[in-house]
Amino acid sequence: MSNLDLFTTRRPELGLSKLRQLDVTLVLSWAVVAIAVAWAVAPGLFTPHSGTVGIAGNQLRAPDATHWFGTDEIGRDVLARIIYGAINSLSGAVVAVVVGFIGGTSLGLIAGSVGGRLDTIIMRIVDVLLSVPGLLFQLSLIIILGFGTVNVAIAVGTTTVAGFARLMRSEVIRVRRADYVEAAFGSGGRFGAVLWRHVLPNSLGTVIAFAALQFGSAILAISTLGFLGYGAPPPTPEWGLLIAEGRNYLTTAWWMTTFPGVIVILIVLATNRISQSLRRTP
Amino acid sequence: MTRLLVSRIGQAAVVLLLAFTASFLLLQALPGDAILIKYQNPEMGLTPEQIAEIRVLYGADAPIWAQYGNTLWNFLQGSFGYSVQAGVPVNALLATNLPPTLRLASLGLVFAVLIAGVLAFAATLAPFAWLRNLLQSLPALMISVPVFWLGIMLIQIFSFRLRLVPIINPSEFQALILPVATLALPIAAPLAQILIRSLDEVQTQPFVSVARAKGASRPWVLWHHVLRNALLPVLTIAGVLFGELLAGAVVTETVFGINGLGRVTEQAVSYQDTAVLQAIVILAAVGFVLINLVVDLVAPLIDARLKNPVGASA
Numbered sequence: 001m002s003n004l005d006l007f008t009t010r011r012p013e014l015g016l017s018k019l020r021q022l023d024v025t026l027v028l029s030w031a032v033v034a035i036a037v038a039w040a041v042a043p044g045l046f047t048p049h050s051g052t053v054g055i056a057g058n059q060l061r062a063p064d065a066t067h068w069f070g071t072d073e074i075g076r077d078v079l080a081r082i083i084y085g086a087i088n089s090l091s092g093a094v095v096a097v098v099v100g101f102i103g104g105t106s107l108g109l110i111a112g113s114v115g116g117r118l119d120t121i122i123m124r125i126v127d128v129l130l131s132v133p134g135l136l137f138q139l140s141l142i143i144i145l146g147f148g149t150v151n152v153a154i155a156v157g158t159t160t161v162a163g164f165a166r167l168m169r170s171e172v173i174r175v176r177r178a179d180y181v182e183a184a185f186g187s188g189g190r191f192g193a194v195l196w197r198h199v200l201p202n203s204l205g206t207v208i209a210f211a212a213l214q215f216g217s218a219i220l221a222i223s224t225l226g227f228l229g230y231g232a233p234p235p236t237p238e239w240g241l242l243i244a245e246g247r248n249y250l251t252t253a254w255w256m257t258t259f260p261g262v263i264v265i266l267i268v269l270a271t272n273r274i275s276q277s278l279r280r281t282p
Numbered sequence: 283m284t285r286l287l288v289s290r291i292g293q294a295a296v297v298l299l300l301a302f303t304a305s306f307l308l309l310q311a312l313p314g315d316a317i318l319i320k321y322q323n324p325e326m327g328l329t330p331e332q333i334a335e336i337r338v339l340y341g342a343d344a345p346i347w348a349q350y351g352n353t354l355w356n357f358l359q360g361s362f363g364y365s366v367q368a369g370v371p372v373n374a375l376l377a378t379n380l381p382p383t384l385r386l387a388s389l390g391l392v393f394a395v396l397i398a399g400v401l402a403f404a405a406t407l408a409p410f411a412w413l414r415n416l417l418q419s420l421p422a423l424m425i426s427v428p429v430f431w432l433g434i435m436l437i438q439i440f441s442f443r444l445r446l447v448p449i450i451n452p453s454e455f456q457a458l459i460l461p462v463a464t465l466a467l468p469i470a471a472p473l474a475q476i477l478i479r480s481l482d483e484v485q486t487q488p489f490v491s492v493a494r495a496k497g498a499s500r501p502w503v504l505w506h507h508v509l510r511n512a513l514l515p516v517l518t519i520a521g522v523l524f525g526e527l528l529a530g531a532v533v534t535e536t537v538f539g540i541n542g543l544g545r546v547t548e549q550a551v552s553y554q555d556t557a558v559l560q561a562i563v564i565l566a567a568v569g570f571v572l573i574n575l576v577v578d579l580v581a582p583l584i585d586a587r588l589k590n591p592v593g594a595s596a
Contacts, residue, residue, distance in 0.1 A: 128300045131567040133525030135532060139551050140308055140563055220428055224533060227430045228548060243431055250438055257438065261431035268426035 026277050029270035036267050039086035049077035052235055063255050070255035082263055085237035092153040093218040099157025101211050104164020112172030129162035142230050149232045156221045160214050167210050171203035209278035216271035223264055239264055294571045301567040309556040362561035367553040372561045383542035387527045390465030398473035406481050424471035429530055433464040433537035461538045465530045480512035514585055521574040528566055
């Protein structure tokens with residue numbers, strides 16, 4: 001979870017003059033994410049070509065006016081495959097973040113608010129989760145869950161539980177010390193009610209920014225597992241798999257590997273930038 | 283200090299025991315039996331009785347708690363069981379495949395540290411604000427690049443377009459350049475990010491102004507006063523970097539077709555060879571825990587303020 005360490009070291013505040021200039025990148029980032037989501041929702045609106053069926057005699061065409069990103073070894077439009085693949089990668093990332101968010105925040109909330117022995121036990125479990133490198137942990141889960149898009153997403157999500165739990169716990173501990181929480185307990189609030197009304201909403205802000213960051217890392221992790229061949233089976237246009245397929249045509253068709261990678265980078269950069277902006281606004 | 287040492291070692295042992303237990307439950311106790319997968323193959327023409335015999339041979343018929351005890355005892359003695367797929371002890375697999383991975387990973391680490399250091403110093407000392415901003419945003423870009431894609435792009439550019447690194451019959455040195463670069467760049471990114479922030483923070487401290495007022499040049503102050511103080515946050519992610527390095531090696535070896543721990547891991551997953559995967563997971567956990575232990579113990583030597591962790595700081 002190197003991104004948690006990066007996440008918790010805050011950047012020095014930027015001056016006003018820089019803020020205006022940075023807003024451009026923020027707007028661009030939201031635009032990139034919006035386009036990716038639109039691809040996932042209605043791929044047919046963005047490309048006239050099919051994402052899975054190739055046209056004979058159209059193989060390995062270099063990028064031109066009709067095929068912006070070229071075509072692959074059986075005549076499928078590469079851009080169409082990227083667009084139709086958005087649903088796989090994005091829904092996988094959403095599942096992963098939801099798994100990590102729900103699992104991690106509940107563990108962190110319990111650990112931070114109940115405290116005592118339960119806190120020690122939960123944090124020891126988190127230590128164990130953190131002690132195994134993310135990829136190896138994901139592979140251990142995939143080996144028992146089996147291959148496939150959903151299993152890969154669950155495996156990636158489970159890896160992020162530890163990060164969410166640690167962050168949520170530290171936020172809860174910070175909020176718990178606040179006067180209004182003490183006051184709520186003092187005026188007779190039940191434990192569960194105070195937790196739900198006061199502690200949870202006030203600790204969620206930072207965690208949501210972290211979730212945005214995790215969304216980007218989840219896309220990276222899912223594409224890595226797809227590249228290794230543990231995700232969706234071949235005809236499916238998954239981004240990591242597209243790059244893996246293009247590997248065999250490096251000498252003849254550079255566009256098959258280059259463009260899917262560029263799209264992944266753009267989306268990950270965009271989500272990281274959005275996460276950064278969410279963190280700065282209180 | 284001794285009490286702190288004992289308690290930290292105890293904590294590390296507990297984490298490792300829990301990691302072993304979890305990985306055992308996950309990988310050995312749950313279904314997905316590697317022995318059945320291999321020997322039930324009709325081509326082998328084995329009768330169920332023969333398969334049962336093989337299971338006895340591997341100890342797979344014993345009750346789960348006995349298997350747990352046995353496996354733990356063997357792990358403690360440094361024996362990691364048998365690879366069902368390869369038919370050899372896991373130790374033998376590791377002995378042949380660990381050295382290439384270690385070489386790749388250590389070279390990757392050295393270059394990552396060099397790249398991160400140069401980048402951080404350049405981003406702090408560069409003459410123009412726009413150049414500093416550009417250099418400071420570079421790690422964020424590097425962190426967003428998929429490792430396997432980076433490897434493929436490097437092959438594409440340096441081997442196929444520029445023909446600088448031959449694919450066929452490369453010398454040992456040539457064969458390592460691209461994999462090491464692939465591994466080093468993504469590791470350098472978080473390192474550079476933390477180092478840049480840490481340099482920024484330390485630079486605002488009073489002792490830096492004092493050193494500057496005494497007439498020291500900026501690079502001199504950075505090198506002699508700031509760097510030492512800025513290194514501590516970097517050390518705290520050393521364990522995480524070790525994990526990233528290992529995961530990066532798995533992917534890099536796959537991209538470049540290098541035989542090593544990465545290839546073994548990939549095949550273990552494909553053939554559900556759980557004993558092999560468990561050994562690798564536990565080795566990774568041991569590495570992570572040991573590195574963090576060493577960092578915890580070394581940190582007070584670098585920063586004397588950490589010598590009294592309880593009390594004074596509050």
